[in-house]
Amino acid sequence: MKLLFKIGYYTLALVVLGFGALLLLMQTAILPGYEVRIVQSGSMEPAIPIGSLVVVKKFERYEVGDVITFGGDFASSLPTTHRIISDSISEGKLSYETKGDANATPDEKLVDVDSVRGKVILSLPFLGYLLDFARQPLGFALLIGIPAGFIAFEEIGNIVAEVRNRKKIFSESESI
Structure with missing residues (x-):
């Protein structure tokens, strides 16, 4: 029983640390060239379902077939994640034609190379739902705060037990 408790305890600790790290990565640019995003539409299904957590990495060049994230430079716009279906150079400037896998037609506008935030290098289905919930006050309390507490x-209990044990050993050694 004690072994099961320890396994559960350390699993919980790893989950809390993992969620905390992902939340931190989503809010800050700790790792330059990387972004963590939550997919909010079904345009890339089935490859990337709604609610997926995607890790996006900036590269020098992107190829036809790459799934890229672009745009979202203004407060009123969200980044878009679509697949490159062709590239072209116009007036010395590289642009990409993109399309969501679930969309019938390509995107209306070409994507300027400077608008590309990066290539999707990792997609974790449905984990975005949990992280989005964890960003809400109730979600943070339930998924991070309570387990961390x-x-x-538990650790304070371990410290108190160790202090009592050392006091007991010290008092026994004095009486000898």
């Missing part, structure tokens, strides 16, 4: 409480 449990871990802290």
Whole structure:
């Protein structure tokens, strides 16, 4: 039983640390050239389902077939994640034609190379739903705060037990 408790405890600790790290990555640019995003539409299904967490990495060049994230430079616009179906050079400037896998037609506008945020290098289906929930106050409390409090409480209990044990050993050694 004690072994099961330890396994559960360390699993919980890893999950809390993992969620905390992902939340931090989503809010800051700790790793230059990388972004963590949550997919909000079904345009790339079935390859990337709604609610997927995607990791996007900036590259020098992108190829036909790559799934890229672009746009979202303004407060009113969200980044888009679509597949490159062709590229072209016009007036010395590289552009990409993109299309969502689930869309019948290509995107109306070409994507300027400077608008590309990066290539999707990892997609974790449905994990985005959990992270989006964890960004809400209730979600943060349930997924991060309460488990972290449990871990802290358990560790404080371990420290108190160790202090008592050392006091007991010290008092026994003085009486000899």
